[in-house]
Amino acid sequence: MVRFLWVCIVVAFCFSKWVDGFVQYSQRGDPKTEIINNTLMVSITLIRGAEAKGAVCLDGTLPAYYFNRGHGSGANSWVVHFQGGGWCSNITECVARTKTQFGSSRYMLPETGFTGILSFKAEENPDFFNWNRVLIPSCDGASYSGDSENKEAQLHFRGQRMWLTFMEELMSLGMRHAKRALISGCSAGGLTSILHCDKFRGLFKKSTKVKCLSDAGFFPDEVDISGEPTFRNFFSGVVSLQGVKKNLPRFCTRHLDPTSCFFPQNLISGIKTPLFILNSAYDIYQFYAILVPASTDPNGLWDNCKLNLTNCSPSQLQIMKGYRNQMLNLLKPISKSKQNGMSVTSCYAHCQAQYQVMWHADNSTLIGTKTISQSVGDWYFDRAEIKVYDEGCHYLVPQ
Template structure:
């Protein structure tokens, strides 16, 4: 279902006008330099709240991976993940973004914003890392975050009574990176929390023992100057690229945090545990595409990956303000789709949907730390199967 959203490009024009009218010349210049990888203006979609939700805000950061080299960023800038030229002006708002109470019982009438993702570094890149040798790439993720936040604050976010920052995948990682900054911009008496969906990427070796994900993040951090957006306590203690992993980020987050993550995240299985180059003989080919095609030895490997995730989120298990929903599904993002967020067929743990668990945590109705039993115990799981024809 499509909602009547503000046109992306009209909204971009309005952003620039707001800055020129209300900011100093220097800030105005910063806004005008706030661009996607290709130099086009960034943007977001907005659904105005109503009724009891008029002063409440939910911000969702779009996901979409990262680029770790000039070559991959050049490819990315010719897509909607690197340029607003390719973004759809209208998009569906489902799941946690929905204005239907049946689909989104706790947040349906809030002001809801979807921030588009077009920098390739989880809104954490810095222009000082841009190349000046003719390569036309802009690493401005941190500026994009600051500019859109400034715009939303002027539209009413600064007076929020309740607020939730969330995001999926690379947007979930961006949520973790910017969580405390989000809290710092809002009234002290406001209830402000963060929710990362499928953003808890693990610093684990692949099946050959190579640290594929660690090396990849190292390249992203180096290329786009991400270290400046990471917590100082961490980067003084270890290699900055280690500090982009959620296991390190959550050690310094003060704002209440909820983690939604499948124990068998198909993206992580396909890119962290079994990246394509680690399986030259194709032994994992079918298992990578469908957990139901895995043999007993492969399932044993996946159970070890699940154990690593549970160990990595251990801090939240002891945090009285933290929450989690770790189900045993072969899926990736689950909050922005009605089918997995809150419907009659949604995945459940202890008979609760993700939406009900997040709502209980956000509104302090119940302590919510739901950890599923290992695969294949949960019959409510929504398992992706990439071996089936689309």
């Protein structure tokens, strides 16, 4: 009886260890993971030896990523998600970024939570929960497209080299065997997924199902409320400072200037790989940076409107609706293409795929009858053609 009891204890102990290993879906050598407050926390991984290729962050530190291995039916499927973080268009801005996680891996979180499109729970992320899921932070300031340097300021504009190094690293981890792959990104990372969409497709065999998702990465080339091209001037600085031109899609640079080819509206028609645009027509970042930058409102007449859209005056709402209509007009190439997808919300938000409440939750805003997660999943797996936009949203204050 005693021997039987000990056997049961040993079996139970081994089973619990096996379950722990299964729940965290890791293999020997994979980054450490743990579950805190019901969220999967994933440890950072630095790419050793990247400096030999010149593939470094703005301050010269090593590039980094967060990775959780897939399992079961998702073992050979990959989501590679590029985090947002903006850009820098001059030396002062870029030097400032080197003191933050957006310009140096020295300041990146040692571990980060995987939620939304990166969640490991089927009830939170129905189609991608068991895929290999990768989060790549931003540390270059040019959507991983620059290749230059400023020795005097000790700045390394090596986004393109880091992009190549990330892909080499992931291929070595098993992505070369992928049957399905999705590159996605938020904000500046959403622009990354557009700029590198066809390059990502080129990494795989023809039999691999590859698609691209841009979340809050569709930045229109529009003037601000004073009629000035404030955001275009900003992008022009990014492109020229960081040597982006040579890495832009050639189908665009053959007939347009480099700055124009950094704007998605001039790229989406030429991208061959299936592309899904997820964006808010009232994107909070675009409201602040493109439509009403601080320079255009010295007296703060838009301050209350920016804090809550219900505070906007009729004339302000009219300006915003005009901006929305122009965005929808620019997205017509997506709406006319059968292979592409589009989900344009009216939420006052910026980035929706990585945040659980926006991606897939009981109180998520529905686009038509579906959550954003269901829309993206239906498009990726060809279950339905998704080209929808919705005028309503219960997130009217900044999210």
